[in-house]
Amino acid sequence: MKAKALTMTDKIKYVQDTLYVISGKWKLPILMTMYDGKTRFRDIQRAIPAITTRVLSKELKDLESNQLIIRTVYDDSPVLVEYTLAALIVKA
Template identity: 65%
Template sequence: MKKDIQTINKEIAYIQDTLYVINGKWKLPILIAIYNGVYRFREIQRYVGAITPKVLSNYLKDLEENKLVIRKVFDSSPVLVEYHITEYAKTLEPMMREMVSWGANHRIKISQESKTIN
């Protein structure tokens, strides 16, 4: 059954909202790192890879603004800052699992097709 234009427009808007929040080369890798217990800035940077401190800082701020991470500052010397996943961010887990599965299948499909072409 064909959907009406209003329903399709709503779905497109929701997808655009989702992409706004998780889009970018580094947002999901950062979330995965923090989700797996990597909490400190430099640890996140090492875990994620070739990301500059400025870019990481900007993405962490964006994730914090979107209620996906919490920045915790500990009163110590030197000051310790950690980033933690929010309960709200955990709602992304099923989607991320599906993305991992789809990506793995996609790699296989592309790999198989490139072998049949050669």
């Protein structure tokens, strides 16, 4: 079965939705720090020194809720949390 051809209105809506999700001062720099693979919270914070811990935490939660990143928690001692880009972003 063929996929329905997208109209220009549909394409514009998809672009607008994408821009809305990644808009803001910090989301794109955060995503760029994860481009090379698994990244820890502190690694992101070191890569973007001007971001506060609170803002970074909020932005990571937003990116995770929009399924742009994947948060993995390892039950080691101490607990290890890694962030990776979702497969959707990596393939694009």
